Amino acid sequence: MSLFTDPRWGDALAHLPDYLGNHVRVSLAALALGLAVSLPLAILTRNRPTPRAVLLALASIVQTVPGLALLALFYPLLLLAASVTLAWFGIAFSAFGFLPAMLALALYSMLPVLRNGITGLNGIDPALIEAAKGVGMTARQSLVTVELPLALPVMMAGIRTAAVWVIGTATLSTPIGQTSLGNYIFAGLQTQNWVFVLFGCFASALLALAVDQLLGLIESGLRRRSRVRTALGAAGIAALVVATLIPTMGRSSQSYVVGAKTFAEQYVLSALITDRLQAVGLSAVSRSGLGSSVIFEALKAGDIDLYVDYSGTLWANQLHRTDIKPRAELLAELKTTLAKENITLLGELGFENAYALVIPKKRAEALGIRTIADLAVHASSLSIAGDYEFFSRPEWAALQKAYGLSFRAQRQMQPDFMYAAAASGEVDVIAGYTSDGLIAKYDLVALDDPRHAIPPYDAILLLAPKRAGDERLQAALKPLLGKIDIATMREANLHAAGNDANSSPDAVGKWLWEKVGK
């Protein structure tokens, strides 16, 4: 099969109107907002050195915050703002998706616009500003007729830089619930679908290039005083916006939104659930690639309708519990606590996706290691790798305490690469996931936890408060409960980790239903 006949291209293309449309809308809205704020600020502070310095310093600080972190910060910030407006004015708004993404990106666009705006305006020969005054211009006439046109090339360069930054950074708005071309990249990275990754990168690069060229056209039109060029550039950008609005017009807003976190298993389960809902005639869309901390709040706020989480995760992160209870007790307590927030714990899917310490099988046999307690003896000469959150989670503290674990070194790694790293000896031990198909693929072994330091992680279906009494939805989901055992999920995950046409979440979701639906 050649690269070009790969059906994943078609799959990627099918998502394009939705992803591109959302990407264009959020980027252009952010850019427009950024310009609306920064340009007047640049004009107002051009002759005032102190506020100018403060403003530029603030914008620079914003720029040093990594894009992903800035976007992630806006979510809790808006959540807080939303609860305040609800309490004070009775107005609620969604802190999920478009709004936080647009605000964060707008903030991100400010530095180049401000800096170039101020540089452009300050760079004008003072003799010309004096001449403008001398021929009888008011301050405003001088600004419009002389200063802005002369500063235009430098200002436009800033605006073009901002546009390219915003369009590029907008790919990072996927985890806070804003659909974007980043959905290709996040999904592709998690499911090792390089076609998706490439497609997402190319699409956003092309979009950035196109917008940059259109802005260039507007700039040259303004500079050469050619109305035709200016109008062509403006029409191009307007056409881009209109074109991306069309596919959204026909879509019903009554769809069920199925959330998924940022790893392969979640993509597969969300595809499976979406498929099941559609099979019984319910309109459903999946919103995948959501950050672990964002997804629960999004469910609570009703921005998504349902998703799969893990009992131990909620126990530690939402209930802030550090004690560990037996499986059934933990589930029961979780269910009653969630019910207080009107969240329905519909039931377990049947498998667990717990953290487990994993080492190569051969190594385990050679060292005679079967449990974490055995591992503890050798730990001081071994290195360990975990995902980005593992070492700050209570499970890690509990493990260290229960077994007196102390490793020689610890590293953080992208989960997909962890297993290969363990197999190749790059690290000795990894904190993997029990449901991961790669454990078998790389001939690794998950060590037993005889002291039960790691809490149970049953996969559970959660429904948003507004879906609490939704009989049709619950009936459609019932056939999935208790049906997916650990072996099946591992196999599904292994499929999803493959790099071929049958490894898309949709395809694996269908495969999974074939296995468990009968």
Next chain:
Amino acid sequence: MPSRPMISYARVTKSFGPLKAVDDVSLDIAEGEFVAVVGGSGSGKTTLLRLANRLIEADGGTITVEGDDVQSVDPVALRRRIGYVFQSGGLFPHLSVADNIGITPKLLGVPAAAVATRVDELLELVQLDRGAHRDRLPDALSGGQRQRVGVARALAARPRIVLMDEPFGALDPLTRDALGDDFRELHRRLGLTTVMITHDMTEAILLADRIAVMRSGKLLAQGTPAELSKSGDDYVLELLRTPRRQVERLNALLPQSGAA
């Protein structure tokens, strides 16, 4: 003085921090007069000029223009009725020659067609070829042509007063001579009242009716070249001695036939 002065400075002062740029200066300029203000750099001559159209605000004293205290009129309106020629032209580089010349009438709300007619008149007045220069950008012009455009722009709204800030200083001697003569002729023909800043005493003697000499913010002397030569001030005499010495040396060096 037969009529009231066109421009009058009465005990005017202006300081920039500790520096007294203009120190208690009184000077009257009559209608139709061509006055040159001469002084070295830092003498306060440019400041004195800019006080008249309020590009700089005075600290003390009174300045009147056409009988109005400048403090009582809107500075923007004041500048629109006074022509101003900047040191190196001060032309707006992104506007065509025509747009530069027509800027003040346009600001005054003159209809576009009338502005265009006026621009053509002015191009002719300053002896620039309409077809060749009208739609050019200032960068495409020579220094002399730029300064002619600068003069045309200053005259566009038919001012009675023209202020010139070292208008010919950056030009080559031939161009400078020709432009000076041409402007002197315009001054006479249009009945202008002109104040010109220059550091060049020869230029001042050749063009102006009356010369005001400034040093360290003070007005040292004022009068016709003949009156100035009777001044008791050493600096004024020194300034006059230079052109005289130049003339003597030139006469000695150049054969009489070469002067034709």
